[in-house]
Amino acid sequence: MSLRNCSGGSSQVWNDDPPYLEPPTSGSSSVQTSVYIVSSAFPDKILCASRLDANVWLAPVIARADPYCQWQQIGEPNKFVLYNTQKHQAVTYSGGAVSMKDLQADTTGDEQYSEWNGSGLGPYQDSLRWLDAEKSPGSGVPATDPLTTQSWRVVNDIKVLSWSAVPVPVVNRLGQATTTLAANAPGSPASSPAAMSGLVAIRSGRWADYILCADPADQQVHLRYSPSSQIPDQYCAWQHIGRMYGDGSQFALYNPMKSQVMAYEGGDVGPLVMENPAFPAGNDQYFSIGNTEDWGARALQSFLDSGQNVDAKASGSDDPRPATDPVHTRGWRNGYQQELTWNLQPTGSYSLPRGTDCASTSITSVANQHYVSAELGYSGDQSGMLRARSTGIGPWEQFDLCRSIRFMPTGSYAIRSANSNQYITAVDSNNPPAMLRVARDTISTDEEFYITRTNDGTYALSRARNMSYVTAQLDYSGAQYGMLRAHAGGIGPWEQFQ
Numbered sequence: 258m259s260l261r262n263c264s265g266g267s268s269q270v271w272n273d274d275p276p277y278l279e280p281p282t283s284g285s286s287s288v289q290t291s292v293y294i295v296s297s298a299f300p301d302k303i304l305c306a307s308r309l310d311a312n313v314w315l316a317p318v319i320a321r322a323d324p325y326c327q328w329q330q331i332g333e334p335n336k337f338v339l340y341n342t343q344k345h346q347a348v349t350y351s352g353g354a355v356s357m358k359d360l361q362a363d364t365t366g367d368e369q370y371s372e373w374n375g376s377g378l379g380p381y382q383d384s385l386r387w388l389d390a391e392k393s394p395g396s397g398v399p400a401t402d403p404l405t406t407q408s409w410r411v412v413n414d415i416k417v418l419s420w421s422a423v424p425v426p427v428v429n430r431l432g433q434a435t436t437t438l439a440a441n442a443p444g445s446p447a448s449s450p451a452a453m454s455g456l457v458a459i460r461s462g463r464w465a466d467y468i469l470c471a472d473p474a475d476q477q478v479h480l481r482y483s484p485s486s487q488i489p490d491q492y493c494a495w496q497h498i499g500r501m502y503g504d505g506s507q508f509a510l511y512n513p514m515k516s517q518v519m520a521y522e523g524g525d526v527g528p529l530v531m532e533n534p535a536f537p538a539g540n541d542q543y544f545s546i547g548n549t550e551d552w553g554a555r556a557l558q559s560f561l562d563s564g565q566n567v568d569a570k571a572s573g574s575d576d577p578r579p580a581t582d583p584v585h586t587r588g589w590r591n592g593y594q595q596e597l598t599w600n601l602q603p604t605g606s607y608s609l610p611r612g613t614d615c616a617s618t619s620i621t622s623v624a625n626q627h628y629v630s631a632e633l634g635y636s637g638d639q640s641g642m643l644r645a646r647s648t649g650i651g652p653w654e655q656f657d658l659c660r661s662i663r664f665m666p667t668g669s670y671a672i673r674s675a676n677s678n679q680y681i682t683a684v685d686s687n688n689p690p691a692m693l694r695v696a697r698d699t700i701s702t703d704e705e706f707y708i709t710r711t712n713d714g715t716y717a718l719s720r721a722r723n724m725s726y727v728t729a730q731l732d733y734s735g736a737q738y739g740m741l742r743a744h745a746g747g748i749g750p751w752e753q754f755q
Contacts, residue, residue, distance in 0.1 A: 266312050290330055291342070293321040296390040296485035297376060297419035304388075305327070305418070306341045306348075311356040312403035313348060315390060322683065327425050330536040331498050331509055332638075335371045336381050337536065338498050349682040350380035355388065358453045360496050376419040380406065386612040418579045424509040450502040458483070459510075461569040462554025462598030468493050469511045469567070469584065469599075471519075471531050478529040480520060480569055486602065494604055499543070506545040507560055509538060513599050518542050521559035522585060529567065529584045547598075550607075558591065564588050565637075571597035595614035615659040617675065619650050622729040623753040627739060628654040631674045631681075631695040635736075638687055641679065641695030645729040645739035652676040667719045669705040682702045683720050683743040691720070693727065693741040706743075715753040719743070726752045 259699045294304040296315065305316040306327040320326050324343035330577045331338045339348040349358040369381040379387040381542040389407035396510065397414075459469040463729065467485040470493035471477075483489050491514040499508030517531040520542045535542060543560035544567075550556075557567040565586035570593055571578045578584060589597060620629040622645035630653045632642040640650055647654050655675035670680040674695040681699045682704050684690075697704050705721035716726040720743040728751045745752050 259616070263265050276659070287451065291425040292330065293318075293326050293425055294328060295421045295423055296399065296417075297387070297421060298390055298414060298416040298559035301711040302390065302399050303494060304404070306344050306346070306357050307403075311346075311358065313355050313357065314403060315399050320445045321355065321423075321425070327420075327673070329534050331534045332369065333344060333537040336369050339370055339378075340511075342513070344412060345513045348384065350386075350406065353386065354403075355380075357715075360498065367628055376421065377409075378418075378420045385409070388420065389418055390420075398615070398639075401624075409653055427593060440534075450593075455496055456513075457497065457601040458488045458493055458604055459495060460600045460602050461556070461577070461596070462550070463569055463595040464553060465600075466651065467569060467577050469495075471517070473515075476517075476531045478531065479580050479582070480578045480584055481580055482577075488604055490514075497601070499596070508545070509534070509542055510544060512690070519544070521561055521565060523561060525586050526568075526587055527559075527565060529586070542755045550598055551597070554595070554600050556594075557595050557599045559586060562586075566597035567599065568597055569599075578750050604705070615657040615673070618656050618658045619654055620732075621645075621750075621755045623755055624729060625731055625739065627740065629656075629739075629754075631653050631656075631676065633674070633677055633695065638684070639694075639736075641674070641680065643693040643695070643741040644737070645741065656681075671700045672706065681706075686722050689740075689742060690699050691713075691725065691742045691744045693743060709748075711748060711753060715755055717748045718754065727754075728752050 292643055295318065297303045299315070301318050303318050303321055303326055305314050305320060307314055308325055316326060316601060327342070329340045329342060332338055334500065338360065341347070343397050343448065344357055347360050348355055354524070355423065370378055371381050377387045386406035387409060389405060389412070390399055391412065392398045394407065394411050395413045398568055405675060409415060413419060425698040432508040434530060446573055460478070461467045464506035466482055468478050468483045468488065470479055470481045471481055473492050481492065483491060487729065490495055494513065495509045496513060497508045498511050498631060500506055501508050510530065512519070513536070517533055518534050520530050520532045522530060522541060531544065540561040541559070545558050545560050545563065545569060560564045566589055568587040569578055570576070570587070571582065575593065578616065621627065622629065625645060627645045628647040628650055629643050629645050630647045632644060633640070633653055634700055635642055653676055657673040659671045659673060673679065674681070679695045680697040680700055681693055681695055684692055684694055684696070684703070687694070702722050707719045707721055707724070709717045720727070725743045726745040726748055727741050727743045728739070729744045730742060731751060733740055
């Protein structure tokens with residue numbers, strides 16, 4: 258099965274591996290600041306955000322390549338935000354419960370967490386409660402409902418409140434995206450955008466029509482012309498994470514579109530750059546803000562060097578810095594102070610693209626080298642029967658492979674006919690039983706399948722309900738030749754697909 262762009266027009270192949278398999282090891286690799294978070298009590302379970310709602314769940318560790326199960330820790334061990342770049346939201350605490358929410362314009366304690374002895378994960382505003390991986394106190398089994406917090410005083414084993422953050426390896430392949438269908442991956446089609454609140458535009462106090470924007474092509478920060486209250490694109494939308502105003506002002510400027518923070522690398526007239534959030538964060542990734550000046554704006558200062566202020570002025574003239582010139586810092590005492598000041602203007606709700614949860618595919622039986630067709634011309638309980646019988650790809654041989662989004666990332670998939678827009682289901686009441694048909698408008702247990710890669714590089718499909726493998730019945734004849742049924746106990750030649 259090849260995963261192809263399902264937005265139409267392009268036929269770029271992302272990868273031959275389903276998104277939940279391990280990232281490939283070939284090619285150049287690097288480690289980014291994303292982590293997956295493993296339960297100490299249940300090491301086969303990791304922390305994941307729900308695709309469909311605001312809940313946080315445990316999922317099998319096989320889902321670690323899923324971007325909904327990958328997190329950025331922004332801040333320091335005693336106070337940090339746990340941010341999911343796929344949902345563009347952070348884990349938030351409220352009255353014992355945890356949920357995914359937009360970061361607010363000024364980050365508050367309910368969006369921040371702290372570590373306990375290097376392993377506990379608890380809300381910063383309530384040091385008695387910690388994220389609980391257990392179904393109920395003393396049960397000894399992992400939670401199957403949305404996660405909540407629990408007091409360490411009522412658990413039998415403190416390990417159920419303990420977690421480990423494991424770095425996520427990133428593999429860069431020339432001309433290809435990574436294994437996961439990640440948000441912002443080159444060539445990755447967008448699905449429904451995520452409407453975010455708490456975003457700000459950073460406007461010059463000297464030239465109010467100019468704002469700070471991250472460069473989409475490199476790690477520079479530029480000044481861009483934006484005369485209206487609507488920002489030109491998502492690279493100009495920022496979230497400030499930490500304490501913005503008053504004593505102890507110290508915050509990160511996070512760009513959700515790039516999943517990076519603004520940083521000052523040091524030196525007089527030093528450049529601003531975009532970097533992956535470090536954990537713990539260094540002072541180079543923090544900023545502070547000064548008092549309001551007579552003209553109504555504030556200095557934006559590097560926390561690493563408070564004498565260095567973000568500068569909107571062009572070098573050698575009193576004009577706005579050209580859009581091609583990276584933004585630098587400058588000392589306050591050098592004059593032109595209004596050019597060193599800024600206003601943070603709320604953008605209101607703003608949309609950012611998410612990665613797709615579906616990819617176009619065809620399915621071929623390895624045993625007879627025929628494409629799987631959805632028999633949409635059949636009637637009754639035979640309508641939509643899947644058969645490995647076609648020598649070419651037409652409308653009935655095109656499918657969408659979709660990660661299951663019913664409750665949480667489980668590593669399962671739903672398969673949808675691109676022609677009828679209905680999902681494949683395994684029907685036990687059919688004759689013969691467990692026949693695969695295109696027949697459902699929504700996803701339930703009978704519409705979920707697992708994908709297993711065999712040692713020789715082919716794939717097997719198994720039914721999520723009972724783990725029975727899908728077989729191409731090449732011993733059937735006539736209108737039932739090549740029928741797909743989910744009833745095999747193992748993988749043989751008829752259970753292998755491409």
